Every structure is written in C-alpha cells, then in structure tokens.
Amino acid sequence: MCTLTWRAVREGGYDLFFNRDELNARGAEQPPRLESIGGVLFAAPRDGDRGGSWILANAHGLTVALLNDYACGWRPPANGAASRGALVMACATAATPEAVVELIGAMTLERVRAFKMVVLDADGRDARLHWDGDSLTGETGETLFFETSSSFATAAVCEARRQRYETLLAGREAAEADELKGFHWTHDHADGAGSVLMRRPDARTRSVIQIRTRHDRVEMDYRPVGENAGAANAGGVTVEFARL
Secondary structure, three states: OOEEEEEOOOOOOOEEEHHHHEOOOOOEOOOOOOOEEEEEEEEEOEOOOOOOOOOOOOOOOOOOEEEEOOOOOOOOOOOOEOOOHHHHOOOOOOOOOOHHHHHOOOOOOOOOOOEEEEEEEEOOOOEEEEOOOEEEEOOOOOOOOOOEEOOOOHHHHHHHHHHHHHHOOOOOOOOOOHHHHHHOOOOOHHOOOOOOOOOEEEEEEEEEEEEOOOOEEEEEEEEEOOOOOOOOOOOOOEEEEEEE
C-alpha cells in the first residue's frame, strides 16, 4: 500500500518520493535518524511493530525502497512470515545496485512475502527486483519511474494511480521535483482508496518521504501525514549527511 516515484537530475543525483500506506491497526512509525554501520552513514524510518524499514538512503548515494506485492497470491508457510523490512536494513552499507542484487539474491526468502524492490544509485540509475515466492528476478522493460501497491482492489487502484502519474507526465520522460511532491500530497475525497495520498476507513498514508541526492549530499525529509488528508502532521524530520 505505497507509491514511489523518482527523477534523475542532470547535474548528477536524483529526487525520490515515497508514500507509505499502512493499516490503522499497525503501530506508529519511527522517524529516520542518522545512523552508521561500518563507517557508512545512512537514514531509514522504522516500522513500529517489527523494526524494519521500507526505505533507506546511505552515504554512497544509494536508496533502497520496498513495496509489498499484493497481486501475488503466494503466501509463506504457516509457521510465520519473515520481515520484508529487514531486507531493506540489510542493504545499509551497499554501494551499488549490483551489490544489493547480490545481497538479496544470497538470502533465504522462502518465509518472505512477495515484494518489489527498487534500488537507485548515485546517478539515479535504477535496478528493480521482484520476489514472487518462487524466484527472485530482475524487472526489465519498465520505463516509468513509478511503482505503487494496494492491498485493496489491487488491480484497479494501481491502474488508477498509474494513469494519474502518466497524466502528470503529459508525454514527458520525467516530472519536475515540485510536480512529484504535489502528486504525492494529492488526495481525492471521492476516491480515497485510489488516491496517492490514501485514506480508507481501515488504512491511510502514514508518511511522505522525499530523498534528495546530489554529488556531495544526501537528504531525507520525513513528513508524517495528519488525520486530515493532505495535511502534514507535527514531528517532521530532515536528516542530511555528506556523500562518500
């Protein structure tokens, strides 16, 4: 239940936006903070229930983002599913998309529910992975800088958001950063479930994250979404650190 968009910038780097949608029954998110593993700085918000993350940016200029794949009917064995958010955290020190592909490919995924993962390098070049319960594959052929997911009316909601994104592009290869920001804060009161800023009786968009990577800096801006759709809540955090 999330939406991801991004754009590479001419001078090197990228702008990325991520809406995290979650059930109301889930615990509160933990905002990102500056962390370090093996001398590599990174920032990642955390899931309040299991401690993993849906998105991470590090000092190599690498961003790893994960979306659940609700279109996949496969489910792990009844002895319990492993955390998809732990996969993101395992990539905290990776320097390239190829390193992430190798890292995730070496993991045992039989207890991990289906997911899609998008990895951007320091220049905005992307790699996409898909785990469907049977195999981990690299996704190719997708030209839109866009991914979305929904546990509710999956096909219809994803198609509606995709069409909205294509309308935003108006035939261009990519949108401007301010256009993407507006896209991610758009709520349609007539179609709350299909909105990019989603609102349903049982779930809503919890936060909007913007990552800005340039040749010397990485910035993650985290904005929790208020109870009123379309409004930012108190408690926003911006984490900024130098590139390696």
